[in-house]
Amino acid sequence: MRNDKRKKLAVLLSAAMLMSVLPASAFADSNRTPAEWSKLAETTPASGGIAMDEGSTVPVDVAITKSKAEALARQYVSIPKEYVLQGANLSMELLASGKRNAWGLDFVKKVNGKHLGSVYVRIHADSGQLLEFSSYSDNASSKPSYPLKVERDDAQQIALRFIQTIAADYKDSIQYNPEYGLQLLPPLTGEVLHTLRYDRMVNGIPYVDNYIELEVDSEGHVRRYSLQWDHTIEFPKIDAMLTAKQADAKLRAAAAPQLAYIIPYNVQGKKMPKLSYELLPIAIDAVTGELKGNGNMNTYRAGVVSVTPLTEKPVGEEPRSRTITEKEAVEAVRAAFKLPAEAELNGSNYSEQTDESTGRAEAFWNLNWTFKKDGKETGSTSASVNGHTGEIRNFNTYAYSDQGQADIPKVSLEQASALAIETVKKQLPWLTDELYFIKPDPKQYEDMKRSGNGRFYFSFVHKIHGAVIEYDSINVTIDSSSGEVVNYDAYLTGYEYPAKAPAVIEKDKAVASWLDYYRTQLTYRLVQQFSWNGQPLPIEKYKLMLAAGEIKGDEVKAITEAELVYQLVPRLIDEALFLDAETGGWRNRETGEATQLEKPKAKDIEGHWAQRQLELMVAYKALDVKNGEVRPNEAVTRGELIKMLVLARSSGHSPVMASADRMAAKASFNDVATDSSYFVYVESALEQNLIDVGDGSFNPSGKVTRDEMAELIVRALGYNALANYDHIFKASFKDSAQIENKGQAAIVVGLQIMSLSDGKFLPKKQVARGEASVAFFRYLQSRAELKEAPIRM
Template identity: 70%
Template structure:
């Protein structure tokens, strides 16, 4: 392939991208000397077979040959000799002000014909710079270690040493990003990889879209490296800029919280909508304070939501629930939308299902029509109809032989908008006072050509008392030639909302709260502009025009510039949060539970012999804090102990604890742990994992726990309980062995040093304190890692 053709293709691909970072590695595939595109827009020449043996004809302009790139890769990454070069690709990364040639090399290790490891390396084909590597090893004999052998601080030093070796010239141009990749909660497994990032510094200001990123495992090995850097970017030096205090004031004045209903994904009991105030991160010009567009592709999906609903009052009543037949469902579709006379119903299906969100039952008819013309397939249509009310929920029609527009003129956006609004009035008359039309930006449809049948896409926002219902959606597509509705979809949940708008916290208070969540960051960002025939065009429109062949990439002028902005950046916390618009409390977005941005700290464990272990349990909320105290010497309850165990077994995560799809419909297994109990999910999970049994039907969550009981619970969690019950396998020589019910279990936990003796006695009846339980489960985590069995090699 000629060099100028390759450059032309690279330019065409590059124009469709925002130039903020280097593209990710792309692996070679299939044909010799084949041309394809990478994940982020680079042009790739994949080499295999003969091409790998002699690539010089294809890569004539590369300063670094494939053989030299392989030698450099083995030098930088210390690739063992048993890893052989399996594949190579030559790519062009498109930069803000040019391009970069890159070699991608795939090294593979095989044992007995089996793929057991791979290392992928990218080398700058002009300078020999290491751009990226990542590695994978299939090593089932590797055992996690707990606690970690290499903590994050030590991993950082390992990372810096490596950067000094492979990118020493850039070491003085980077700054450690303390917020990136931090695992806020202490790890509960030894299989941890520390993700570290060092941002590029420009004029002493971090440019966060250029960086060096590394991954260091808990053994201290670097498993991934990425050098995302663009030396062609030109950064303006801004001599006069707002102070951080001035920027904060500008951001505060600009901030406009949005009211919306959210639906927490997982709650105990029936799910309920949550009324919240949200605030999207914004950016302002660092010199002028002017608000900057957050999306550089706003023309494609941009638009405005109308200030008034479709109608002031509902124009019809909601259909009453009943039983809808297939014929009634089909007739409802024919009445609602235009179906050709030759359309023939060829399949139907009725289904009922339980809605996990609302707790109710849904029923739908799913119908399909075939459309034939002159005995041949000409298209089809499909629809879904509420099986209780007969309301059409969705409709879609397609026609292979749509006649061309003869008038030479498509309908206007305004005409199509009117048709979309009319369709919603007809289908959802009882909701028109709560539906707000989202009118798209006219610029995305300004190239509608006469004689070409295309579609206008419209949507409506459902608002209740001015709050957007995020989980509802209404979409309508209008054929630009015929004016017919060709696609309609309306998902309206059946939650009940208050008749009157609830009293809310003020918007000022909402802004104040959100600005404690965000921090203000000064940084650069790239802005790319396209112009064609002297007129600016948005990036998405450009992509569509290039893809359709309507314009040539070479005829488009591209300018990429850096601008200095102040932007809002979320603070580093271990959960996604939303602001309750009624109470002003922070809530966990997933569960809806009340939470805090600043995690409470126990003030009564400083210097305690179990301080570290107690902090671990507090971090995972296995132990509660009251009045800033964790009360380490109080007796632990059965509920707390089960929560500790289940969290430890699930690496501290609460999702996926139960296999049942719908917890809200579960019947409580114990008569004293109801579905609204804070222990419910943990107790039910422990029961499902056979860590406890139902017994007499009472769990007694507030009851105290003896050392004998805790020993059995820990051994069950380790998976040795059945073995422990065999007599004489685990013999104990404790002074009080005769008093121990679970002798085998006691012998195991003492032998593993999870629990200890006191003057030769196990003290089986002694009640366990919160501190003792925390230490026991910390040691359980250590033992679990040590006991992980490696497979026998035959």
């Protein structure tokens, strides 16, 4: 039976939640083995459901019928009777050395035609083992609590009990993976799913591609379960292997950091390239120390970057800026590339724009030609020409008669390579000393005619002072029959770079820093080898022959072997980083700001009455740490308070403003410029109507009174308009006469977000950093408690 992948994907997407109606304790009632479950299914009648005719036969010999699979699903997951079986599919899944059949079952709950819940269950069609389930429920009456009722440690115990019940045979072969799914930042909402993974253990070593994974929500319900396990893998017997210390030395010796210019994508102000030392994760054979994973940036697109540039010096000068006419643009394209004599220009468009990244004014001619033969259109060409320099940015031509079929190649890979290099030299003569040709792997073109691919694809890397420009790209495509360029694309950004190569840290220091970033993991991984008619078959050739229909999948023998490796994997870091090649320090890849692997911990809040709340604000960088101190008794500033509020309302996510928007934006306040660290938070608060423009000054370093903070919190709760009816909220505070925002003060005290001191609200008192942290923690609690379920009529 053919598996309907599209339907299954839709089910998986819709079945991402639930179990608020299916508690974990109700999933199963015994520790049966897969064989016992299979036997149980033979005597268990199916309940509910519609789908395939029970009398229909399945064209696959499996031990578990559809009705037995449904019975097992209802036993495993305790699916309520009102959930009806809506669909079932039987699919075959390839394993390392065999295959497995599995039933996929979709259960749906509908009331008056409305979809209120669904459960997807996958059952092993031979053993009856539960392989997967996920679920969704439209439970409008449920609401999360904050802080969480079930933290990650408690969720682990729930997960282990579930595994003991559902997959008892596996419990002694797994080990908890403490890093997978771990949220480094404490949650700011009660709607949390704890993702837990238990890796398969083989000979005391984790095989991380086999595992049991679960999701447990903050109410303690198992919402998803997945058993990823291949019993057909044969693992090698290892008598001796490298020690962790020896592996570290081998990895250190094999590591080859590469210089690269990168652009932080959400940098404040004008974007400037940053010079980075990049090191991709690598792996070595755990027995021999041989390099297995290639982390060298000189490997691209099934090819290797040349050691030297196209030329030692530029072969021409960069064109001067001037106004390019349409006629000049057309002539530039015809001079650079071959166009058929019958090509007619049928479209021309001139546009000007400002580059969002560099702020530079740009202009382009976009041209289109069509080819006709005997009155019928046979092809088309398009090109884009720089309206200031005449430089061709891209060119593409297509003949409709090709239909993707390759004629007998008339040019070799070597000839096509030479043509691609010559094309780039002619189009970009001022950059030839900075462009490096990527030599393609000849294997990918061994069966060009057979595969129906009649084109050679080439790429070039742009380097400045030996550093790769990651965001520049140059590509050329050559037709193997005509030997003509059919596609040319040169995307070159206009950033400014230093005239001389900057001084950078030594490679050894870069390697040491990156090995602090990565951790060394000992694990197995699978390697697949193919053979045909008893001869080894490279995987590239296998794919081409399979795509061309020259061989069938069952004619090729696939051998899958497990190998033991030491590999580098990233440590748990709550931000994307890059290593500054000039200073040797870590920077945030998003903002470009200096950061560090180990987050600073405040040493002056240990034992403080607001320690937990202060730690929360420090974790989200709402409060800074200077010299190891967070200064909890210091007055909080207006900028810090607004940042706290915006982060609290957005579950810890910082407002994102594209660089183009930031460059075009005008600051709403005269003392919070676009390059201020508070700019996005203040603008977000203004947009959410949490603050007013007033006289145009925000005063981010100013202090905040309790009266002001009360109004801010009530605005965030959405009750500010109501609070202004102060006769509704009568506050019997000793100092009520001194309170400007009486209704707001009554609300925050009534909700226990802010407290009194000897019956006084103290509205004019400045708010300390510790007090503000506690207030916003309590705000999060109140927000969860005040969440209402919709009224059902």
